[in-house]
Amino acid sequence: MGHRVAVYGASGYAGGEVVRLVDAHPDLETAYLGAHSAAGASLRSVHPQLGGGERVLGPIDPEACGDVDLAFLALPHGASAPVGVALAERGVKVVDLGSDFRFATPGAYTAAYGTDHPHPEELGRWAYGLPELFGDRIAGSDRTAAPGCYPTAAVLALAPLLAAGAVDPEGIVVDAVSGVTGAGRGARADLSFGAVADGVRAYGLLTHRHRPEMEEAVTAFAGTSVEIVFTPHLVPMQRGILATCHARWRGGGDPAATLRDAYREARFVEVIDEPPQTRWTVGSNRCLLAAYLDDRTGRVIVLSAIDNLIKGAAGQAVQCANLMLGLDEGAGLSVAGWMP
């Protein structure tokens, strides 16, 4: 008898991935699937790759899911706040994959998103869903905001070094590349195969909202404010993020050893001795890290690779749900990847 879960936003990339993981999970089962424009359609028609396709999507209505133990929200910016609050108030545990509850204060939210938060009283009540760093908080919470994909990669790379005082909190540079599934599933001319294949572009220069999220998440570890210059790039692949993180080294041991110590108990973070390829993480909930200290310039580079749809979204959400439901943290999640 598994826990019954709802998935709101099941028609997108992240939502479909949540359905796939829940279907393969030994202790969870989907009790409700909701979608906006795809409401009324079969799961098969929106995700032909999934089995069990006869299930029909319902509306994005917090009442519609009936009696469930936990709900995953994979909704656009701004859309998850009302649904999440309504579900939480009904006693449903909520894991929000969206960005509405990632900041701890209304001010931080407004600075990043330019609008007032619709439920400012909720901020601070949601755990930040990065289990390797905030696991106890998540396990004790009924409301979790899973991190953005880029912050997942960058924060796992930087937090232990900042916590150890080994790197300078000023002047951090994060250049990251992502596959296209990070941009969502809609019809956009700039994301057509003809506009993406065989090319690379930077985007969101200086303005990407994952930058303040990263800064807030690592600040707790640094004990002081942290300043990051973050530049995301789109590359022609489906899945994967590689974050190349630069910081000034303050000395004190070996960065790889510091990372290994920090993640000794973490089954989904591994520090390796060669540059991690995103391909090695695709299909897996793993984050692979490698660190390089440059004596010449006094700089450290930390490379961080994840599957943006799994450790960067659906897998991490399931990992949080496992903690919130008292299950084994890794239940239903794979360490092994797919490539090729």
Added chain:
Amino acid sequence: MGHRVAVYGASGYAGGEVVRLVDAHPDLETAYLGAHSAAGASLRSVHPQLGGGERVLGPIDPEACGDVDLAFLALPHGASAPVGVALAERGVKVVDLGSDFRFATPGAYTAAYGTDHPHPEELGRWAYGLPELFGDRIAGSDRTAAPGCYPTAAVLALAPLLAAGAVDPEGIVVDAVSGVTGAGRGARADLSFGAVADGVRAYGLLTHRHRPEMEEAVTAFAGTSVEIVFTPHLVPMQRGILATCHARWRGGGDPAATLRDAYREARFVEVIDEPPQTRWTVGSNRCLLAAYLDDRTGRVIVLSAIDNLIKGAAGQAVQCANLMLGLDEGAGLSVAGWMP
């Protein structure tokens, strides 16, 4: 307590995929991993994407695996025959993913491969490992030769129509496209990214060895010899085969209905009403079929899509092993795929 299995040829694409599937299988565990040039290396170094990477590869020696219940062979043409026979004579069940035991007679083998078979007495003793069509034979056998990737796609598409007498056994055309993992994992200039990306080529014109294999496999269903013109094409993708199969229609009902009848009990073959995309099968053990009857020309087109490394190789091998070991046919195999 699972069955202990060996994987010979664990360093290639198909062998690595067998390891991944066995690691995730509820009733199987790897007891031995063997490789040629990678003998002595860790699994991690040859398949960084897999977990459990501390296992070390041993040699391609049928004695080296010790006491196992079943062995998977993913070895090059000609290399599996001696290993497979030695293992079988020791009482180990064998599933050969290679091509050494797919033909029923030495003559057919020699016609296709141009050399004498090293163990002609074995031919006829090996089941042809396509469970949807030869399941009883496989379940009762201790030696199974899993089909080639292209024959899997084409034979599943054509056999039921030939068995029903609905199509002409002469003049069949199969044009198929495959991702690059079908060509193996070695270093070849013509398979470099720079030589494959953004292009398509046909290859093996009139001479590909999967053509006689297809013909032999469907002949049993047609009750007469079948003549196929088979042209494989390489396209820039990792996994997937799409076979576009043409035959003259002899009348008698609807081709999709005939296929649905034939695969009513088959959980890994599904007949759908739109052209199947290879992406819908990637990561899955499914074969997706669709049939189109052209009244204007009296021709039927059957489209058949599989993941060449799963239903076309490792997944099918596990499906065969399940039958041979008395397990549930679908144990450890996924209907759901991964894309996007």
Added chain:
Amino acid sequence: MGHRVAVYGASGYAGGEVVRLVDAHPDLETAYLGAHSAAGASLRSVHPQLGGGERVLGPIDPEACGDVDLAFLALPHGASAPVGVALAERGVKVVDLGSDFRFATPGAYTAAYGTDHPHPEELGRWAYGLPELFGDRIAGSDRTAAPGCYPTAAVLALAPLLAAGAVDPEGIVVDAVSGVTGAGRGARADLSFGAVADGVRAYGLLTHRHRPEMEEAVTAFAGTSVEIVFTPHLVPMQRGILATCHARWRGGGDPAATLRDAYREARFVEVIDEPPQTRWTVGSNRCLLAAYLDDRTGRVIVLSAIDNLIKGAAGQAVQCANLMLGLDEGAGLSVAGWMP
């Protein structure tokens, strides 16, 4: 002093390619660029890859181009007919890359497109713009309808063999693959990178409008009606078409020799002795052919590779324009391609 040309539909893939070719042409210059929704925008903003980007796009208005010698139309189905007729009546030579004037009779048009032709009196007055087969007609015409991309590849492969009576006009099978630029430049979810990469699909089963176009074009050479089963496939590449064409061999020599004879004077068609790769044609106006005769089955396979945007669209249009303007047929067109 070059000929002044207009390009209507300059914002799409084919139109942009016409602009690129005209800009590099020794005897042509763009005097007017028109577009629908992009009217008013700079060329740079719609085609950042092109130089000379300060030119501004005007409307799709046949009067707007002023005094030009020739107009290229790269407009959607149905949109080029009124523009083309208006321009032609003003004495402007027209090369239409669209499909409105490819059929010789209103009946054929209606059978393919399901609607009446808006200018039935024009059909029959437009040359079919395949210079290697209809060069004299094109040179003497002021109105040319450039062929579709798939018909270009298939008709060049089949016409000489049909003309020689060497293949059976019944039971011809053409399976072709195309890159995504063949599907145009709009925002479509099914053409997003995430929906196209790493996969293959067939589409337009039995209904694609290039099939009757092919049949009509080759019928003139066969001297009798020709029946083709045509199945297009979408593969994850930008440019390129490979048509794999099957026919029953009636005997009479060697198919490659027949093709070589037919194209002895054609500088943009080459018959080679190995399977042509689309990559070898990308950036070039060439069509590469190879023929394989299968004695076993009495079948011939002709492989035909082109760049769908050049020989299949813009390059062929320029080749036609060269003939219509009395220029060297190959002016401004490259035999050499770009790959790798």
Added chain:
Amino acid sequence: MGHRVAVYGASGYAGGEVVRLVDAHPDLETAYLGAHSAAGASLRSVHPQLGGGERVLGPIDPEACGDVDLAFLALPHGASAPVGVALAERGVKVVDLGSDFRFATPGAYTAAYGTDHPHPEELGRWAYGLPELFGDRIAGSDRTAAPGCYPTAAVLALAPLLAAGAVDPEGIVVDAVSGVTGAGRGARADLSFGAVADGVRAYGLLTHRHRPEMEEAVTAFAGTSVEIVFTPHLVPMQRGILATCHARWRGGGDPAATLRDAYREARFVEVIDEPPQTRWTVGSNRCLLAAYLDDRTGRVIVLSAIDNLIKGAAGQAVQCANLMLGLDEGAGLSVAGWMP
């Protein structure tokens, strides 16, 4: 009557691209093509995409080219030094696309390559072939070492800002991504399609030899030594480099304006107002730059995009040759690119 040129190393990616550009050049013609292992083969067999394929490749012998005006060398590290010196001593102008003559001193060479230079007396006699920055030197030289692909992108981005004293010469970070043609054309398992597609990796961490080359090239402009942390990444595309360059801003105007001033006369460098995509440069000799000043952190980001085989190799070599031969700098080179 054009200048006669030789191309040594014509079988690789860069060499083939030189042949393509020379064939299309109004004032140059190939008089000799040399190759190592491909000596004796036809150009067609090694570059099927090129026209004029009947030419046969000769050996890598400086005597074999006969009487030519200029030789392009596209040879592996270490192989161009003896050939280049022998040709230069015969009075042949030389443009070396390789790395043997890029450093000004034997010490810098040895620091980067770990071996003594075979012709230390030659260092300092070769112009550094970046025409926008060293044009006069190149025009007056008979020996030019064309820059590496990454240095081309990074040096064009950084040199004007360093020259203006606008950025700090310490703490510069260059994260760059490249398509696979930058890694050459040999058979390597790690560059197979199956190992590259759908993934990203960093490589050459802290040790890539283009880093000291960049530092030496910009030092002349900074007037002081410059320290760069350079991390290259491989992405699944054929051509293109995007360098994301970070530096501390020292103030003094606007970085984009400084770049525009510096390249006012440069027809192949353009400063634009949005993030440049590599696709916009593919097929072109252009470098596209964009600069972003972050008031929050006091950092500037300069994005620099090129086609690694054209502006990063063959196109730049032809641009140098044009200067050395007294031709128009842009002869035979395209501003317009190919994409889509």
